[in-house]
Amino acid sequence: MLKKIFKPAAPARSRPVPVVAPAPTAETKASRTSAMVAGMAGGRPVWAARDSGTLARSGFAGNPVGHRCVTMVAEAAASVGLSLWREGAALTAHPALALLDRPNPAQGRADFLQAAVAHLLLSGDSYLEAAGPDGAPPRELHVLRPDRMRVVPGRDGWPEAYEYRVGGRRIRFDMLAGRPVLHLRSFHPADDHYGLSPLQAAAGAIELHAAAGRWSKALLDNAARPSGAIVYSGADGSGQLGQEQYSRLVDELEAHHQGARNAGRPMLLEGGLDWKPMGYSPADMEYQRTRDAAARDIALALGVPPMLLGLPGDNSYANYQEANRAFYRLTVLPLLDRVTTAIAAWLSDLFGEQLSLVADLDSVTALAGEREALWRRVSAAGFLTDVEKRRLLGLPDRGADG
Structure with missing residues (x-):
């Protein structure tokens, strides 16, 4: 009897599937904070060495x-x-x-x-x-x-x-x-x-006191130059100043809006310039109160x-x-x-x-009043001996001894 030998069929080779790149889609940065610029961020305090x-x-x-x-x-x-x-x-x-x-x-x-x-x-x-x-x-x-x-x-x-x-x-x-x-x-x-x-x-109070003093000094040196930015928006929307315009603006700020002599002087902006404050006012910082509180802590x-x-x-x-x-x-x-x-x-x-x-x-002059009252009370105490009176007054038991 002839036996039929069955051979398993060879597995079919799979054809490679071509990888099709997805169609490009418009990608949008959706961060809600991307439009915010922090000119000054509060972080951890930096303390000086304490040796x-x-x-x-x-x-x-x-x-x-x-x-x-x-x-x-x-x-x-x-x-x-x-x-x-x-x-x-x-x-x-x-x-x-x-x-x-x-x-x-x-x-x-x-x-x-x-x-x-x-x-x-x-x-x-x-x-x-x-x-x-x-x-x-x-x-x-x-x-x-x-x-x-x-x-x-x-x-x-x-x-x-x-x-x-x-x-x-x-x-x-x-x-x-x-x-x-x-x-x-x-x-x-x-x-x-x-x-x-x-x-x-x-x-800590010493550093706060010194920092408040530096703030006050800087405020006097730059009183009419508030902390902020001058924003330029040109007619073409480029937002950029030319070199000559930039140099003239910087020179005008240094000449007319810095230093104690120019404190409180108004600033005239033209040609698409706008002032955007970015710092705190002295009233907001309350540096004088901070300085007084630090001084009291040092004295304490x-x-x-x-x-x-x-x-x-x-x-x-x-x-x-x-x-x-x-x-x-x-x-x-x-x-x-x-x-x-x-x-x-x-x-x-x-x-x-x-x-x-x-x-x-x-x-001690500051204790003269209470010392005088103590002397009167001790002197009037007839039930005390002379040695006891001297000890209460902080005097030696007997007089000078060479």
Whole structure:
């Protein structure tokens, strides 16, 4: 029997289908914002660097409010009288007292304390150096610049040395052999070795104050040239000026519509020219209010009542005397107490005896009224002993002791 062998049929080859390009259609850009031109877009704020050197330049040397606040606090702290105590008795003659009265040949006590307090406010750190023979009490005290000082921490995290850099030179102060340097620093919640400057907290306000000042200066320089554009629509619809027309327009704007002399001068446009404002008016920007608010924030960070600076819109205190008294009570005296306590402990280690520096509140003119009332109340209290009365008045337990 013959078997029929069936072979599968070969698959038919498909013919290539020609690709036909779609007919071109008119394409339209349908963006709803394409017709809008932004001459000025608001983005993220750009802040300057906030290291101690930059803050000192921008917040003190370049800002009148910061300069005045730091100067007021430092000068007020340096003007308060100080007395040196030992075991409850005021000293009239002591090497440490002579050293404080004349810390170095270039500075007296007021200049020395003013520099120490000013550095503490500007950078959050203040460094004092005791200069003298090894193993002997110091003969001079100097205030060192914080931007040149670097803390060298030891294995336990505490500073084992301080490194002072000047012009490529490095001077190392070893803290394990003694205390040649006193480091005064403000509280910093996120740093173990360096303090937080009040200018750090006021850095944003300082930049706003400076920006408002630049705005005001630019407004005076270009008062009659508002921020905007001159649009030209020619008769042929080209919207382009010829070179001669363009040069003449620019020269006319510079000659007749720029500078304080031309402030408020009307602009005459001809030949298809039209003015399109693109910026904010000074009223919209409210730069003066922004500047005043920034100034109050700077004063607040440095602990100075704005009333003492003559800033408008601040009536927190009933009168100038009350504001001045609050300035001393809330800012100057607490800061001075912290500084003098640290200096007294430092001098105690250097001279090998327990010493105290106490502020003489009777020397503060701003506190004269309340000090007089306190003296009357304490003097009339017959149930108090003389020692108790002296302590309430901030006086030593006994008189001067050489």
